[in-house]
Amino acid sequence: MNGMIPKKIKGFRDIDPELNELRQQVVEKAGKVYELYGFRHWDTPVLEYAENLGKYLPDKETVAEGVYSFRNPETEPVYKNDGSELRDENDLVVMDNHHIAMRYDLTAPLARMYAEELFIQSLKGQLTTNNAPLFRRYQYGPVYRFEAKLDPGRFREFWQLDFDTVGTADVAADAEACMVLSDALEAIGLEKKSFVVRLNNRKILSGFLSGIGIAGEEDEASVLRVIDKIDKIGIDGITAELGKGRKDSSGAVIPGLGLENKTVNAIANYFERFVEDKSRESTIEALFSLNAKNEKFTEGMAELTRIDELLRASGYDEEKVLFSPSIVRGLGYYTGPVYEVESLLTFTDRKGNTRRVGSICGGGRYDGLVERLLGIKVPATGASIGVDRLCELLLLSGEATLQQKGTVLITVFDDELMGEYQKISAELRSAGIPAEIYYGAQRGLKKQIGYADKMNSPVCILLGSDEFEKGVVTVRNLALGKELSATIENKDEWKRKVQKEVSRNELVETIKEMLGRK
RNA sequence: GCCGUCGUAGCUCAGUUGGUUAGAGCGUCUGACUGUGGCUCAGAAGGCCAUAGGUUCGAAUCCUAUCGACGGUACCA
Numbered sequence: 190m191n192g193m194i195p196k197k198i199k200g201f202r203d204i205d206p207e208l209n210e211l212r213q214q215v216v217e218k219a220g221k222v223y224e225l226y227g228f229r230h231w232d233t234p235v236l237e238y239a240e241n242l243g244k245y246l247p248d249k250e251t252v253a254e255g256v257y258s259f260r261n262p263e264t265e266p267v268y269k270n271d272g273s274e275l276r277d278e279n280d281l282v283v284m285d286n287h288h289i290a291m292r293y294d295l296t297a298p299l300a301r302m303y304a305e306e307l308f309i310q311s312l313k314g315q316l317t318t319n320n321a322p323l324f325r326r327y328q329y330g331p332v333y334r335f336e337a338k339l340d341p342g343r344f345r346e347f348w349q350l351d352f353d354t355v356g357t358a359d360v361a362a363d364a365e366a367c368m369v370l371s372d373a374l375e376a377i378g379l380e381k382k383s384f385v386v387r388l389n390n391r392k393i394l395s396g397f398l399s400g401i402g403i404a405g406e407e408d409e410a411s412v413l414r415v416i417d418k419i420d421k422i423g424i425d426g427i428t429a430e431l432g433k434g435r436k437d438s439s440g441a442v443i444p445g446l447g448l449e450n451k452t453v454n455a456i457a458n459y460f461e462r463f464v465e466d467k468s469r470e471s472t473i474e475a476l477f478s479l480n481a482k483n484e485k486f487t488e489g490m491a492e493l494t495r496i497d498e499l500l501r502a503s504g505y506d507e508e509k510v511l512f513s514p515s516i517v518r519g520l521g522y523y524t525g526p527v528y529e530v531e532s533l534l535t536f537t538d539r540k541g542n543t544r545r546v547g548s549i550c551g552g553g554r555y556d557g558l559v560e561r562l563l564g565i566k567v568p569a570t571g572a573s574i575g576v577d578r579l580c581e582l583l584l585l586s587g588e589a590t591l592q593q594k595g596t597v598l599i600t601v602f603d604d605e606l607m608g609e610y611q612k613i614s615a616e617l618r619s620a621g622i623p624a625e626i627y628y629g630a631q632r633g634l635k636k637q638i639g640y641a642d643k644m645n646s647p648v649c650i651l652l653g654s655d656e657f658e659k660g661v662v663t664v665r666n667l668a669l670g671k672e673l674s675a676t677i678e679n680k681d682e683w684k685r686k687v688q689k690e691v692s693r694n695e696l697v698e699t700i701k702e703m704l705g706r707k
Numbered sequence: 708g709c710c711g712u713c714g715u716a717g718c719u720c721a722g723u724u725g726g727u728u729a730g731a732g733c734g735u736c737u738g739a740c741u742g743u744g745g746c747u748c749a750g751a752a753g754g755c756c757a758u759a760g761g762u763u764c765g766a767a768u769c770c771u772a773u774c775g776a777c778g779g780u781a782c783c784a
Contacts, residue, residue: 242784243784255782255784256784293784294784297784332784336782336783337708337781337782338708338780338781341777343783414781414782417783443781519784520783520784521784522784523784600742600743633743634743635740635742635743639744641744642745649743663742665743667744670744671745673745674744674746680745680746687744688743
């Protein structure tokens with residue numbers, strides 16, 4: 190045991206019963222909504238071959254690019270692109286300890302699962318974009334990222350709750366994804382007014398940028414990275430960063446991209462129109478008025494217009510889903526519509542500042558992900574709720590309370606009576622009432638009731654040998670007692686009000702009554 | 708990762724220009740109340756002042772490094 194003390198890894202957490210309860214509720218309520226739309230519940234392993242996870246290949250044995258990974262302790266064959274085993278000059282199968290990684294999201298494993306199922310078929314040339322099967326699933330569970338910096342609400346192990354549709358290029362699936370997110374968040378208990386779904390299309394961004402001379406993947410990516418910050422640093426901020434660079438409030442120098450003034454102005458002018466939220470209709474109008482003669486832009490606009498129609502047809506008005514032309518999201522990943530949900534709830538931090546948590550869901554269309562694994566383009570789209578961040582938000586904003594209801598606590602006076610205690614608890618449980626016997630070592634009654642109090646027990650039962658012989662049980666209404674304790678003056682009187690002696694065979698009924706379950 | 712601020716009891720924090728024995732509130736425990744939650748009262752436990760070096764007659768206080776927390780920035784599948 191040399192070299193370590195008992196503590197958890199940075200960015201990882203122990204989850205207490207209260208938070209577990211909240212998290213489970215989020216997952217259950219949203220999951221139900223997903224099912225209403227036809228998504229089926231799947232799980233995949235936490236570990237995957239690093240190569241299958243996509244673009245982040247680990248650098249030797251080290252954790253690289255934010256992914257936890259290690260070498261598989263057993264050797265396995267190395268494969269060629271056609272699926273056959275790689276052989277050396279002696280015709281022996283080449284073996285290797287493959288890189289294994291912990292999943293960093295649930296989408297990459299989905300792509301692997303889908304591709305694995307269809308791999309043979311694709312080798313035989315029987316799979317095409319047109320006959321790729323439709324697959325809809327939802328999934329939740331922990332994902333792992335080796336984050337360099339841990340902000341509040343940002344962890345290295347956290348839950349996502351995904352739903353995806355694989356096998357359709359129809360942007361109706363994207364429109365639907367926005368509806369699903371909106372429905373799910375409402376089901377979780379967020380008020381309509383407290384969040385907004387924001388939608389954009391990467392084709393529009395990309396088309397606009399290439400129209401003003403920013404083509405090439407790298408140039409586009411670096412510009413998009415700056416645009417992504419617009420809600421944080423504003424038009425002036427991005428103008429500076431696209432050009433000469435700027436100094437931030439802490440005095441740190443942020444180098445600019447050094448674009449020509451003409452280009453910077455074009456970008457600034459474009460986004461200036463969309464600083465304020467507008468209706469979907471007028472956003473579309475404003476985009477059309479740019480008159481960008483670019484194929485990609487036009488394609489993106491057609492998709493956006495269709496999504497607008499579909500949302501309207503389904504009754505999702507402006508207050509629920511907006512178009513925000515500056516939404517960027519993951520680079521080198523999303524290919525068309527992208528969306529995220531911004532929470533408008535606020536909380537007060539320790540310094541008394543009012544703050545927002547911001548984005549709690551994200552998603553979009555990724556038409557290239559399966560292609561990396563199968564060599565055949567299979568369009569897909571989906572989104573994810575950041576479960577832990579959402580829980581954090583619900584707690585911080587006071588939207589959720591964590592107080593859990595306790596059990597009926599059966600206090601212990603006498604080991605001889607343990608059989609009776611067990612019997613009582615069994616009776617309560619079969620009546621559907623959570624019950625628990627006090628097993629602590631310190632048996633002072635004060636201690637026992639103190640425990641019940643701390644566990645938020647509504648009722649406790651007191652049964653000693655004298656009562657047992659008389660065939661009675663003392664029942665104390667702790668919940669009522671707590672209420673009355675504010676005004677308590679005479680302790681004996683208080684005791685009389687909250688506690689009563691009942692006949693043993695009326696016990697369960699009495700407790701039901703106290704719990705208001707009758 | 709880079710820049711900045713901060714690390715004192717389980718928690719929230721005092722702690723004088725470097726000076727003897729480091730404090731408070733809350734919480735915990737004990738008792739008044741030996742079989743009863745709250746309030747009140749009396750008492751107790753609890754600190755290598757983050758860690759390791761250095762400066763000094765003397766360090767919680769000054770310097771350096773490391774670790775950790777927070778804020779900004781970068782990144783974000």
